[in-house]
Amino acid sequence: MKEIDTKKLINFSINGTPAQAKEGWTVLDTARNMGIHIPTLCHHEAVEPSGACRLCVVEARDGAWSKVVVSCMYPPYEGVEILTDSERVKNVRRWVLEMLLAQCPASREIKALAAEYGVKSTRFRIKNPEEQCMLCGLCVRVCAEVVGVQAISLGSRGVLKHVSTPYMVPNRACIACGSCVTVCPTGAMQARLDKVRGDVSQRTGHGFAH
Amino acid sequence: MERITSIQQLELLKNSLQKAKESGRNVVRVCLGPGCRAQGADKVAAAFRDTVRQQGLPVKIEPLIKETGCHGFCKEGPLVTLVPSGLFYSRVKPEDVEEIVEKTIKKQEVISRLLYSENGTSYRTANEIPFYKRQMKLASRNVGDIDPLNIEDAIANDAYQAAAKAFSSMSPDQVIKEVEISGLRGRGGAGFPTGRKWRSASNAVKKRPGPVYVVCNGDEGDPGAFMDCAIMEGDPHSVIEGMIIAAYALDARQGFIYVREEYPFAIRNLTIAMDQARSVGLLGKNIMGSGFDFDIRINRGAGAYVCGESTALFLSIEGKPGEPRAKYIRSVERGLWDRPTVLNNVETWANIPVIIEKGGEWFSKIGVPGSTGTKAFSLVGKVKNVGLVEVPMGVPLSTIVEEIGGGIPGKGAFKAVQTGGPSGGCIPYKLKDVSVDYDSLTKIGSIMGSGGMIVMDDKDCVVDVARYFLRFLEEESCGKCLPCRLGLEAMLEFLDNFTQGKGSLEDIEELKSLAKAVQDGALCALGGSAPNPMLTTLEYFREEYEAHIVDKRCPAGVCKALITYHIDPEACTGCGLCAGICPQSCITGEEKSPHKIVQNACNRCGLCMDLCKFSAITVS
Numbered sequence: 001m002k003e004i005d006t007k008k009l010i011n012f013s014i015n016g017t018p019a020q021a022k023e024g025w026t027v028l029d030t031a032r033n034m035g036i037h038i039p040t041l042c043h044h045e046a047v048e049p050s051g052a053c054r055l056c057v058v059e060a061r062d063g064a065w066s067k068v069v070v071s072c073m074y075p076p077y078e079g080v081e082i083l084t085d086s087e088r089v090k091n092v093r094r095w096v097l098e099m100l101l102a103q104c105p106a107s108r109e110i111k112a113l114a115a116e117y118g119v120k121s122t123r124f125r126i127k128n129p130e131e132q133c134m135l136c137g138l139c140v141r142v143c144a145e146v147v148g149v150q151a152i153s154l155g156s157r158g159v160l161k162h163v164s165t166p167y168m169v170p171n172r173a174c175i176a177c178g179s180c181v182t183v184c185p186t187g188a189m190q191a192r193l194d195k196v197r198g199d200v201s202q203r204t205g206h207g208f209a210h
Numbered sequence: 211m212e213r214i215t216s217i218q219q220l221e222l223l224k225n226s227l228q229k230a231k232e233s234g235r236n237v238v239r240v241c242l243g244p245g246c247r248a249q250g251a252d253k254v255a256a257a258f259r260d261t262v263r264q265q266g267l268p269v270k271i272e273p274l275i276k277e278t279g280c281h282g283f284c285k286e287g288p289l290v291t292l293v294p295s296g297l298f299y300s301r302v303k304p305e306d307v308e309e310i311v312e313k314t315i316k317k318q319e320v321i322s323r324l325l326y327s328e329n330g331t332s333y334r335t336a337n338e339i340p341f342y343k344r345q346m347k348l349a350s351r352n353v354g355d356i357d358p359l360n361i362e363d364a365i366a367n368d369a370y371q372a373a374a375k376a377f378s379s380m381s382p383d384q385v386i387k388e389v390e391i392s393g394l395r396g397r398g399g400a401g402f403p404t405g406r407k408w409r410s411a412s413n414a415v416k417k418r419p420g421p422v423y424v425v426c427n428g429d430e431g432d433p434g435a436f437m438d439c440a441i442m443e444g445d446p447h448s449v450i451e452g453m454i455i456a457a458y459a460l461d462a463r464q465g466f467i468y469v470r471e472e473y474p475f476a477i478r479n480l481t482i483a484m485d486q487a488r489s490v491g492l493l494g495k496n497i498m499g500s501g502f503d504f505d506i507r508i509n510r511g512a513g514a515y516v517c518g519e520s521t522a523l524f525l526s527i528e529g530k531p532g533e534p535r536a537k538y539i540r541s542v543e544r545g546l547w548d549r550p551t552v553l554n555n556v557e558t559w560a561n562i563p564v565i566i567e568k569g570g571e572w573f574s575k576i577g578v579p580g581s582t583g584t585k586a587f588s589l590v591g592k593v594k595n596v597g598l599v600e601v602p603m604g605v606p607l608s609t610i611v612e613e614i615g616g617g618i619p620g621k622g623a624f625k626a627v628q629t630g631g632p633s634g635g636c637i638p639y640k641l642k643d644v645s646v647d648y649d650s651l652t653k654i655g656s657i658m659g660s661g662g663m664i665v666m667d668d669k670d671c672v673v674d675v676a677r678y679f680l681r682f683l684e685e686e687s688c689g690k691c692l693p694c695r696l697g698l699e700a701m702l703e704f705l706d707n708f709t710q711g712k713g714s715l716e717d718i719e720e721l722k723s724l725a726k727a728v729q730d731g732a733l734c735a736l737g738g739s740a741p742n743p744m745l746t747t748l749e750y751f752r753e754e755y756e757a758h759i760v761d762k763r764c765p766a767g768v769c770k771a772l773i774t775y776h777i778d779p780e781a782c783t784g785c786g787l788c789a790g791i792c793p794q795s796c797i798t799g800e801e802k803s804p805h806k807i808v809q810n811a812c813n814r815c816g817l818c819m820d821l822c823k824f825s826a827i828t829v830s
Contacts, residue, residue: 051536052690054731068730073536088730092693095727099696123720124700135689154531154689157514159699161689 014082027071027082038084041185042136043072047145053136057092059083098122107132107186133188135161139180149173170198213491215499217374227366236273237293243280244436246287254288257307279444281354283341284597296335299324341595344614346602348584349560353444358479361486369447370492372563373454377500385459391570393582398555399659401648411542412460414550423546424456425553428469429511429518432631435662437586438556440598442476446483452559457504465506468523515686519734520553533690534734577603581647591665594619608642611665622667630659632679633739635746655746671768672747672754677705679743694737697728710771711762767829770814779804781826788818
């Protein structure tokens, strides 16, 4: 867990409004504390941030220097200016939302989120119209960090990446707790759960949640 | 060899080894670098050993056969250098060996056939050859000179002297100070000041006492780059010594060298070098009797390009999937196993002993302000002298390509140079006099990178080059973040279309907007810099992109969908060679009369053009 020194405050700004962060807070933590909305998908308070979905990008400016960063991980420092809606941020967010629409076209949550930012169609090729998973890896992190069993992982790399169990067979390490289903932001894990836990009727005894 | 238990003992050993070396004994250095080995240098070395053994030469003449690392002049390999005469023989075949022993070694006669010649001049020694003249070897100082599998040879060439100097007369703080003064910047690509990195790590340890690690990044994966390979193979001790010095400065106990599995000789040579260093007390417990313990372990990379990225490399060493993480907290504070870690590239490590031995001040005077020292490059592509070069920073690019590289072979015209690998940019001919240093290259949209330098001529299509690098990165993307996983795939689709004459001018604008989103949005430098080759070629060669899209034409004659091969009836002698080799059997014609290509059957493989002895086949 983060070691937080609650006494020390960091002064910076978000969209021109003065902001104060406690030591250990990220830009996202501070923005939420102030009631400023930044969209997120792969972020969950129960696990360490991973910065995979890139939806929570903001622009950090310091004089002439400027960089697009992910707010879920970026630690603010004294005097930095954060912009949640600059042109650069909008460009990244628009393209990321289009990518999401192509990645998981079957997800209602993603469609609603994209529409919120005015993105209704995608220029990317849709490979699987049934796909709901956007490979944010939240399920994998919850399984490892919270449940502590590592029953699922992200396999392969690049465009072939997928969530699966080792050797793609049901994994006896799975305790069928359902945490992965709960945290999944698009509902994709629901359909995969049986492939992970296998035949529940055959699974009893120690370490099993049901 | 006896165990070295004091610094004086190392000094004595070095002196006696040097004396033996200077005794005038004949030495035959056979280059076994990657280039020469591929051209059969191991057979040449074996032939030398056999011949010498069979002949039973008198002790005074009998040469020592030394298999060394890369001599650099790969194009002329296999290379053989003779000591003490300094004679430099190129393109040596096993059949030449007996003659060399008979004539040169026994009678000191020069075999002029084996000397390197250029424009009618033949050169007796390496230093006279234009390829070597402008070079300056610091990081690769002993590469090609020493036998990497023999620690005595390395010690005779001053290996471990800098570590001894640091142990005996410098405080850890002074060591860091010296590296800071040198102005050395990371040779892996980003160019972060090494001294500042060490200082930050040293401060981080003071704040959070506990283990600290030094790591060497030998995961050189850029297409066409082999500088680090040559150093690890040819002089592994320079890397080990550099790491020992950093370990002393930071009080580290454990180091790691991450080498890609594709470099089996680098792994072998490093392992043997480390074993030898350990057995003589230069690595491991109580180094040189100083009471200081430090050891190194080799981790082999399993073939993921992204594991050359620092945070992915750490995860890979920890045994986890190599996926980068955001670097808002630097690895000097939280790196390997969440502890302060100094990660440097092979070439950076190899520079450290020189800096400690000769002083940071001395080093800082080489090169240009802001980019001190030298840089090794692997010069490849459409250039006469393909090979490994090391030059002071700040030399013009044209010097490397035209003087050292000897310019473009054949009738081709110098078009561009790709520096920095897939993350770098394409430098056009009109900017050929740019100073090769970190800041100048960044200013024109490219990067120094780790040192790959790919020269292109007018037969190379920039759209195809951009597509090649993008495809490489799309395959190597870890897939953690969306902009890299899907963005690169979509960018590649645009470029695939362009090379087929599809797409529109609006597509170029859309591609640029997507490229910006990928640059800004990607998690690590792999994705963030992936659009660079495309963006620089688009900036400097926009007309070539437009030729593909608007005129449906590939000016360089590369993109298969847009070219046709023709036979010039004037030049064709009707020899029939092309018709015989054509895999589609689509070349027809009578013997001794001009042939023709049946266009709809041609698959544009270009074999006929490569083979034709009369330049009768043209592409348009």
